[in-house]
Amino acid sequence: MLEPRIIPCLLLQGNSLVKTVNFSSPKYVGDPLNAVKIFNEKAVDELLLLDVAATVDGYPPNLKLIREIAAECRMPLCYAGGISCSDQISEIISLGVEKVGLGTVAVENPEIITQAVREVGSQSIVAIMDVVKKKYSKNYELVTRRGKNRTGITPLEFVSNMQALGCGEVLINNVDRDGLMQGYDHELIALIRANSAIPITVLGGAGSLEDIIKVVEEFGVVGVAAGSLFVFKGTYKAVLINYLSNSDRAQILSCLKQ
Amino acid sequence: MEHPSLISVVDYGLGNLRAFVNIYNQLNIPVQIADSEEKLLESTKIVLPGVGSFDWALSKLEKSGLIGLLENLVLEKKVPVLGVCVGMQIMGTESEEGEKKGLNWIPGQVVKFSSKYAKEKLILPHMGWNHIEDATRLNLVDKKTTGQKFYFLHSYHFVPHDTEHILAQTEYHYRFASVVGKDNIYGVQFHPEKSHNFGIEILKRFSEL
Numbered sequence: 001m002l003e004p005r006i007i008p009c010l011l012l013q014g015n016s017l018v019k020t021v022n023f024s025s026p027k028y029v030g031d032p033l034n035a036v037k038i039f040n041e042k043a044v045d046e047l048l049l050l051d052v053a054a055t056v057d058g059y060p061p062n063l064k065l066i067r068e069i070a071a072e073c074r075m076p077l078c079y080a081g082g083i084s085c086s087d088q089i090s091e092i093i094s095l096g097v098e099k100v101g102l103g104t105v106a107v108e109n110p111e112i113i114t115q116a117v118r119e120v121g122s123q124s125i126v127a128i129m130d131v132v133k134k135k136y137s138k139n140y141e142l143v144t145r146r147g148k149n150r151t152g153i154t155p156l157e158f159v160s161n162m163q164a165l166g167c168g169e170v171l172i173n174n175v176d177r178d179g180l181m182q183g184y185d186h187e188l189i190a191l192i193r194a195n196s197a198i199p200i201t202v203l204g205g206a207g208s209l210e211d212i213i214k215v216v217e218e219f220g221v222v223g224v225a226a227g228s229l230f231v232f233k234g235t236y237k238a239v240l241i242n243y244l245s246n247s248d249r250a251q252i253l254s255c256l257k258q
Numbered sequence: 259m260e261h262p263s264l265i266s267v268v269d270y271g272l273g274n275l276r277a278f279v280n281i282y283n284q285l286n287i288p289v290q291i292a293d294s295e296e297k298l299l300e301s302t303k304i305v306l307p308g309v310g311s312f313d314w315a316l317s318k319l320e321k322s323g324l325i326g327l328l329e330n331l332v333l334e335k336k337v338p339v340l341g342v343c344v345g346m347q348i349m350g351t352e353s354e355e356g357e358k359k360g361l362n363w364i365p366g367q368v369v370k371f372s373s374k375y376a377k378e379k380l381i382l383p384h385m386g387w388n389h390i391e392d393a394t395r396l397n398l399v400d401k402k403t404t405g406q407k408f409y410f411l412h413s414y415h416f417v418p419h420d421t422e423h424i425l426a427q428t429e430y431h432y433r434f435a436s437v438v439g440k441d442n443i444y445g446v447q448f449h450p451e452k453s454h455n456f457g458i459e460i461l462k463r464f465s466e467l
Contacts, residue, residue, distance in 0.1 A: 002384065094271055121311040121314070121355075197379060
């Protein structure tokens with residue numbers, strides 16, 4: 001039986017790890033290689049590494065660091081950030097990264113996906129949607145460039161395009177909930193799950209084990225990613241890399257069987 | 259003359275070479291990345307990794323110029339080989355994913371998961387941690403360990419022509435061959451190099467064959 005993937009999400013800015021709130025106020029949380037070593041020990045399902053500064057600051061993926069991280073990872077790694085052409089995607093895959101995520105570039109230059117899929121295969125291309133709710137409206141909208149640019153594109157338009165182009169996964173990131181630790185946006189997840197046939201991973205809002213369990217209860221086998229939950233501990237958000245215990249895992253799996 | 263044990267991870271421009279090397283280094287098992295015939299000739303075991311599409315992997319392997327020697331080592335000299343993910347699929351005869359001919363080391367087709375046999379909406383790729391079953395003939399796992407799981411990431415799966423060559427199966431809507439084997443040739447659909455201790459055990463046992 002396939003299990004849901006519970007995924008720590010690490011945000012990269014230069015050579016450091018940070019954590020944001022609503023995509024702003026990055027707080028330094030440590031060294032990426034050190035974090036990977038700890039996550040190895042904790043046997044995490046998968047790791048998500050997002051360089052949140054690359055696209056807006058205009059630097060390409062940090063291949064040297066990605067290579068070091070990929071070699072260290074004993075679990076699958078998905079990298080995203082700063083990608084502008086399909087050659088970069090092949091190169092990152094050849095460094096030993098399993099999946100490459102495309103956010104801004106998937107909106108601004110979706111043609112590169114066709115070639116990337118031909119070369120590295122659908123299973124390694126992840127479409128990332130950063131979603132906000134429009135002011136005074138109930139509608140969702142995609143944003144790019146670290147949330148600075150509104151696109152007018154709806155999540156459904158985007159996921160249907162990305163699936164047609166051959167993406168093998170979609171990462172649904174709710175910007176409004178980033179870093180708030182108040183739970184995932186189930187309405188948004190339900191919308192995408194009902195209208196897609198590729199694996200989904202949800203991000204944005206996890207504050208507790210219960211938040212993860214709620215997602216698995218409602219949506220079954222999906223990827224559930226979290227940033228703050230796995231890098232902070234306690235009310236004052238002290239930095240402490242952590243992950244599910246065995247009993248947490250058992251609890252998550254038990255709600256699948258019902 | 260007895261050669262000392264040396265595992266070669268074939269470098270043809272694809273896959274998690276360093277992840278394999280790191281694991282073998284930690285196990286104190288001699289390992290090298292082999293990107294030339296000279297290096298490949300020294301190996302007592304061969305790991306053939308692979309990420310990407312069927313045709314892309316085969317064209318990269320062709321470009322490496324290593325196919326001739328690989329075939330000699332694997333088919334004539336019977337050097338144990340472990341194909342991983344697409345590295346396993348290219349050991350088959352052909353694939354629905356591409357037009358190129360496979361290596362045909364283990365006769366079989368590589369096919370896409372079929373929605374015809376799906377229990378509910380078929381989500382592809384098959385992505386995440388899953389288990390292996392019917393592994394009684396598989397000597398690469400410790401059968402006493404319970405709850406073994408491995409990381410899968412694929413939309414196509416191997417169907418050996420001869421069911422004798424299926425060494426383990428995995429359930430995703432239906433059962434498919436997740437480990438195949440024929441004589442000295444082994445293939446795993448999942449990523450042992452990214453499957454924590456369960457995967458490390460497989461790599462260790464492969465080195466001890």
